[in-house]
Every structure is written in C-alpha cells, then in structure tokens.
Amino acid sequence: MDQDITAVVAEGPLSTIRTRHLFTMRLDVRPIVPIGSTPNGFRRIGFVTGGEIVGERIRGKVLNKANDWQVKRPDGSVTLDVRLAFETDSGALVTMAYRGLRHGPAEVIERLERGENVDPSSYYFRIAPIFETANADLMWLNGVFAIGTGHRFPQGPIYNIFEVL
Template sequence: MKIGKNMHHDRRSLLTVLPALAVAGVAQAETRPGPIDLPKTEFIYESLVTLGPVQQVGDSPFGRRVRIPITGGTFAGPRIRGTILPSGEDWQLQRPDGFTVVEASYWLQTDDGAIIHIVNKGVAGKDYARTTPWFEAPTGPHQWLNEAVFTGTLAPVPGRTDAVIIRVFKIV
C-alpha cells in the first residue's frame, strides 16, 4: 500500500463523507415509525337537506345512475349556520355490489350572507355512509373552511323520504 499523497486524499474524502453519513443517520432515525397519531375530529355542523324526486338517468357498466335535486334545507353548528340554497344536485351511482357512490354539489348561505360552494363525495351502504365534503368559501370569516379536510356522515330522516341529515366534522 502506498502512503503519501493518496492517503492524504483518502483521509480528506473520508472527512467529507463522514458528516454526511452522520446527518443521514440522524434523518433516518427521525423518520422511523413511532406510535400512530390517530386523527381527531371537531364537530362543524349538522344539516337537514331537503330533496326533490329521484330522477332515473339509466344503467351503465358501473351501475345505475340517478339524479336527486337538492331543494333546500338548513345547517347549524358552533361556528357557522344558515340555509342550503335550492340549486344543487346529487348524482348517485348505485353499484351492483349494493353500495351507492354519492357526489353532491350545492350552495350554502350563511346567516351573515356568505355564499359557500360545497362538493360532497362519498359512499353509502346498508349500515355505512361517509362523505368527504370540500368547501369553496370566500375570503373572510369563513375561509377556514378552505384550509382543512372534512368528513361527514349521511343518514335518512326517520319517517321522511325527501330529506337527509348530514353531519360534518373537521379532521384535526
């Protein structure tokens, strides 16, 4: 083995690489899985959504498509309340496996006059109905709706076929 310039060069290379390896080791240690941080939820509002008659669109390879007009309703929670404007619709796909894919688009009007667009997608079955609402709120007191992920539950109103109850929760 030759000692001299090459050893000096190798030592300098080693001194350059060692700190990088140490940093990589620390970074790897910091990204190792730890306990799972389960998401929590914060109640945002409950809504009573009124519906028009179901309109059959037709069968497709994916299931039966129906359209349900959203005719109005109300919503209320600790930070927000108002009415549901009568201009939306829910396009549902009733799948052969017994589940229904929901995709509703409608408008909320808050008590302070803000108009908020909501697109609420989800899946519903016999004992399960969950949605993921996305909001488009104007800049101002309700813009916090644009800055989080939400989930919702969907349930029939006992004794009625023209309304559903939707509860919305912020994932925190």
C-alpha cells in the first residue's frame, strides 16, 4: 500500500462519524425472567409489552411480544440481543433488531438492577440497531445503520437512536 494508513484515518471522510437523530424510543417491559448460569454468563430474558417511537420522520408504537435476550457477564456488564417490531402512525410495520452493551461502576449497576433511578451519565449503555420494512415510503430505513444511547428506568429503557450518515 503506497499511502500511509495514519494519514487516511487522521483526515478526510474516515476521520469522523456523523449522525442525525432518527427517533426516541421508550419501551414498556415486564420483570426480567432469569434463566440461569450458562457457559456465556447469567442468561435472562426481558419481555417488551409495548412502547412508543417519536421522531421527526418516524412516529409510532412498539408492538407487544418483543424479546430482549440478555447475558450478565462475570464482569457485571450486560449484553442485549433484542428483536422487536413497531407500527408507524401511518400503519407501516418495521422490524428493529439490535445488540447492546451496558456496564458501569458496580454500585451504579446494582442500583439499576434494584430498579432505582440513576444518572444516565454514570454508566455506559449503547445499542446498534438495524431495520427492515416492506413499506415503500420507508424503504430508505432498510439502508440505515444506527447507534443509540440508552437509559434504564424501572418500567423500561428509553433510547435516543441516531442514523449514522
């Protein structure tokens, strides 16, 4: 390779990631169902019973029966593997799948696990969603990769989702 790789990374289009707010999502969840210790960590499943999506280009409701397959790892962090569907205000159906990671100081995570409200800046909670739809007006969403920041409340999480441009 003729070009110095550090120069490519330090300047130009590869040097930054631009985003645009896509929507805010609030999820309603039932209490976590513990499965138990597995070779990957402590498996548990969260069941999403609804929620809402609010954004400039997308608004709607999260449909019932979504799942959040979590693993609490030995280091105290939690990985998420979520599949859900939402219906926009115009009736379009969209699937959303995301992986996520939540971790922080042990005392903060313990407070979250007890259902206490904590400062969202005191822990790390990020997701990486992708979307799928057959709706012609939302076909652009099939080509979007997104990132999100989350905050866990006792009744469920809230995420700000950003389209990666």
